[in-house]
Amino acid sequence: MKSPVPGGYTLERRWITTFCNQIQLNTMEINGCLKGKLIYLLGDSTLRQWIYYLPKVVQTLKFFDLHGTGIFKQHLLLDAEKHILIQWKKHSHPFVTFQLYSVIEEGYIPREIDQIPGDKNTVIVFTLGQHFRPFPIDIFIRRVISVQKAIERLFLRSPATKVILRTENTRDMHADTERFGDFHGYIQYLIMKDIFKDLNVGVIDAWDMTIAYNSNNIHPPDDVIENQITMFLNYIC
Template sequence: MNLRQIVDWFPLSLTNIPHGEMTVEDVMLSLQWDLPPTSVWKSVQNTSSPAQSTASLEHLQAQYCMGDTLDVRVDMRDHSGRPKTHGGGFILARIHSRKLQASATGAVTDLRNGSYRVRFTLLWPGEVQVSVLLMHSSEAVQALWRSRQLNYNKITHKGNFVNGSKTETTECGFQLNASKSQCEYKDERDGESYACYTPPTLPCHSIDTMSSFNTPGSALTKEEASLLTGNNIGVKIKNKFGNVDVRKCSVIPYNKWRDCVERINPSISSGYFWRNQWSSLCCKTGSFFTLESIKSCLKGKKIFFMGDSTVRQWIEYLINIQKEFHSVLNSVKGISSIKFVNPKGEYSIQWKVHNYPWITAHKSKLSESSYISRDLDTIGAEGEDTVVVIGVGQHFRAYPLELFVRRLLSLRRAIQRLQARSPGTRIFIKLENTRELSSEPERFSDWHGHLQNLAQRKVFGDLEVGFVDAWEMTVAANTFVTHPNPTFIASEVAEFLSRLCHTPQDTSARPVS
């Protein structure tokens, strides 16, 4: 199935989008180069092998200085040692120094002929090690894409209907059997919808909570599934060279800190870890690891965090390091919103979960959830002291990409409406971070997250919003976990605050504990 056929197959792709606005088709076409090529392979022996593949230095220099570019060429071979002739593999790469607790990502370019170029910027002096991981072979990526676009049935959702002491449960989803009676829950304006099979006796409006579980079965063949087992994911490709010695030369040929509002170009590193703290190349982040600077930045502001639990971690971090908050709504596991205010600092922060789909065994209250686009519409013309952070993606990985793109376009239109009535309101997009390699790859592979981040750059890239590139940060740190530890979250928050306030002070400050 080619991209044109895929777009034509989408049942909801072009509905409710005014003429002249960005469409699902626009976004899907922009991702065409990043989709896997169609290839035929007869056995696992024909697939990419990290053990047979090699990484070598291009443009070898006698001396490397801070700010220089380091180019690494990856030549992919199959398990029989034969060179691959097409691209499509999913590679993640980083440079790092364990001694210095330093690391940064590399920009990967698929040359579409079986080879890849990884470009690094050398950002610190000393010994630098290069690591190139083959996350998925091109054949595995092809299988993941086919499975993702095939159906909506990788997750089963259960809706619980309640009326007094009576409870009934039915299956819910985005593509149910049309021959059965259904309760449809639709946002007519934005075209968002889901449905549940009609309960035996209770009315549709009595729906109360939703939970979910992974559906048994797979759309993959036995051979395809074998490419996605643990020992075939995230395997290091051997280097044909040793560590690189980087020196601090007299002239550093790059401008370390650029304008804080500059939009992120994914081919350029936005920062690096140094002594286990994130150091942005867009703004100085150092001061925003201290409690004093954090409180100073937040003073007088009303901050809305909207999205999934990776954004919820930000508010939990800010609450934990500050003892002056008064709880408006306490949060326990499964609760869909948190709000805290600081009377002394005269600011408030709150988090609210995005609307269905959620993938959780906990019963989530539908009355407490709403689409972020609707929540954005409730924010008035409050000016520059109002701040919004949006982070979505993890819960969409198990569904066809069209569903996620349609949600992004709803957010785009809501952001444009908010900026029209309140031009001073600051809006930030938190990109997805990586997750556990042990996550079921057919549903949750980081390749799905990578593709969704590209979609977010397309949808929001021309708007006046800031990006917090959690993807680059987690790849640089080699952190494959859905919910990173508080030390890592401190770096994400510091990046956000540096872009929000960009008045750095002490760049040697340590993070608060």
């Protein structure tokens, strides 16, 4: 189905989508839903916020140290008793940062998806955008099409795998606006939705969500992250 514009609205600090019915899951329902799940988060630091927030949602999740370098190392959450694995991995070049990071385990999202066998208990969430803004739009388009083709291959070998697109969000307009401004981001947001409209993927509309919350920060506040995760749980539970 085509995503409506806008994708939702806020009511009493809660995000309400305009295209599906949402339910508020309690702790027991969330724990039961996530039991046995393998969840792969692929993208930038705006998706890394999820892996920092998820232990607040499921308190039995603990970080496992993979001995990486810096804040952009691979992050892993485990609950061995319930067989829950949640992994965050950064997308590869272009990746614009002043922080030190290792390129030993660099992985483009299409390649990462190709290495995931997939099944009914596997979930992939991906996002692209912020780091592509300063570069020619054709680089972004080619990468998104590569991701689309990787997801098509995934669905051929494992149609039960759930895939969720989290769109990029807005950011502040006072830091290097010419290269990183939301003008570039909005074009990428429209391209992303257009390329994936014919695939059976869930969409978390972080763009409309951050506008509704008046969040002018590349890393949205916890209110926004909580509502993104709530919508994510609605897709997989």
